[in-house]
Amino acid sequence: MPVTVVLQKTNGVELQVDPDEDEWVKIGKGVIIFVAFLKDTTADQLPAIVKKLLHLKYCERASILEQRRDVLLVPQATLGGKIKGKQLQYHGNVSKDEGRDLFMALIAEFQKQLEEAGVGDSITFKHGTYGNIQRMRNMSNDGPFTHTFTFPS
Amino acid sequence: MPVTVVLQKTNGVELQVDPDEDEWVKIGKGVIIFVAFLKDTTADQLPAIVKKLLHLKYCERASILEQRRDVLLVPQATLGGKIKGKQLQYHGNVSKDEGRDLFMALIAEFQKQLEEAGVGDSITFKHGTYGNIQRMRNMSNDGPFTHTFTFPS
Numbered sequence: 001m002p003v004t005v006v007l008q009k010t011n012g013v014e015l016q017v018d019p020d021e022d023e024w025v026k027i028g029k030g031v032i033i034f035v036a037f038l039k040d041t042t043a044d045q046l047p048a049i050v051k052k053l054l055h056l057k058y059c060e061r062a063s064i065l066e067q068r069r070d071v072l073l074v075p076q077a078t079l080g081g082k083i084k085g086k087q088l089q090y091h092g093n094v095s096k097d098e099g100r101d102l103f104m105a106l107i108a109e110f111q112k113q114l115e116e117a118g119v120g121d122s123i124t125f126k127h128g129t130y131g132n133i134q135r136m137r138n139m140s141n142d143g144p145f146t147h148t149f150t151f152p153s
Numbered sequence: 154m155p156v157t158v159v160l161q162k163t164n165g166v167e168l169q170v171d172p173d174e175d176e177w178v179k180i181g182k183g184v185i186i187f188v189a190f191l192k193d194t195t196a197d198q199l200p201a202i203v204k205k206l207l208h209l210k211y212c213e214r215a216s217i218l219e220q221r222r223d224v225l226l227v228p229q230a231t232l233g234g235k236i237k238g239k240q241l242q243y244h245g246n247v248s249k250d251e252g253r254d255l256f257m258a259l260i261a262e263f264q265k266q267l268e269e270a271g272v273g274d275s276i277t278f279k280h281g282t283y284g285n286i287q288r289m290r291n292m293s294n295d296g297p298f299t300h301t302f303t304f305p306s
Contacts, residue, residue: 006159006299013292034299055239059231063239076299078212083306086208086216139166139292146159146187146229148301153236 002041002151003049004079006034009058009145015072015128016135024137025126030070031058032139035106036079037094043105049151050109054117059145065117073110073127074134075103100130155194155304156202157232159187162211162298168225168281169288177290178279183223184211185292188259189232190247196258202304203262207270212298218270226263226280227287228256253283 014026033053055063064071077099081088094102107127114120128134167179186206208216217224230252234241247255260280267273281287 004301006301034297052236056236056241057239058241074297076297078298078300081300083205083209083302086210088209088211088300133296135293135295136297137293140288140290142288143286144187144227144229144289145231147231147234147241148157148159149236 002038003045004036004038005049005053005149005151006076006079007053007058007147007149008032008034008141009143010072010139010141013072013139014137015074015126016137017127017129017132019133019135025072025128027070027072027124027126030072030124031064032072032074034074034076034079035103036075036077037099037102038080038092039094041094041098041102043102045152046102046106046109047113050106050113052151052153054110054113058147064123065119068119068122070124071110071114071126073107073125075099075128075130096131103130155191156198157189157191158202158206158302158304159229159232160206160211160300160302161185161187161294162296163225163292163294166225166292167290168227168279169290170280170282170285172286172288178225178281180223180225180277180279183225183277184217185225185227187227187229187232188256189228189230190252190255191233191245192247194247194251194255196255198305199255199259199262200266203259203266205304205306207263207266211300217276218272221272221275223277224263224279226260226278228252228281228283249284256283
């Protein structure tokens with residue numbers, strides 16, 4: 001189960017995507033998707049994962065596509081951490097270069113599927129940058145509604 | 154593995170703990186701990202989980218206790234969701250009554266261990282309320298640093 005995801009609903013959030021510049025991306029009402037790639041993740045697994053995330057009926061109601069919710073995709077290698085005693089180990093994670101490539105492929109796949117679904121204009125899709133510190137601010141929600149999944153599931 | 158946890162570092166966050174009143178709790182720099190109880194969770198498992206969470210060296214540096222970080226504990230039954238087709242199912246979760254009892258026991262255990270560690274005055278410990286909508290606002294961090302664990306691990 002190579003891809004670990006945490007989802008959180010939000011009413012709005014800002015993410016700093018370049019630590020050297022005061023450059024922030026912003027989404028409105030939608031979902032933050034944190035993602036980590038573990039070893040054995042391959043790019044050909046990504047289309048099915050994106051499809052699942054866009055069509056999943058969160059809280060048994062409606063999907064991102066049906067609700068026209070914004071999406072903020074954030075690389076989050078810490079999700080691959082396993083507890084060993086009092087330490088966290090990340091031996092299961094892909095290398096930084098592999099992770100960067102997979103994250104770029106995941107962004108492209110989200111953009112492709114949002115276009116194909118005809119919601120490219122009505123859904124704001126933003127993403128973080130791999131390997132950078134990414135500050136978040138002004139995050140709010142109507143209840144955190146946090147989910148965690150591993151894929152393929 | 155009955156207890157599912159998601160942790161997020163924060164520089165500060167506010168949580169509405171009573172949907173009928175405009176009552177919010179607030180922590181500063183610290184950790185938000187979202188927790189869901191799956192079936193077969195028993196109260197006698199909780200002390201070891203709290204100990205692990207308080208002593209774990211996040212990002213291989215230092216623990217909540219060592220860093221004197223605030224803690225916001227949030228019940229989050231959605232973490233128990235499993236994907237079945239396009240739906241989320243929660244068959245693995247404890248009942249609402251059991252969940253409420255376990256959450257109260259978890260609060261008491263955090264308070265006890267923080268007292269025993271002699272940090273009751275220097276660490277702000279706040280918690281949400283079970284079964285309520287809990288709005289969050291003004292959440293910020295220096296990078297989300299999201300972790301997910303299952304216990305016993």
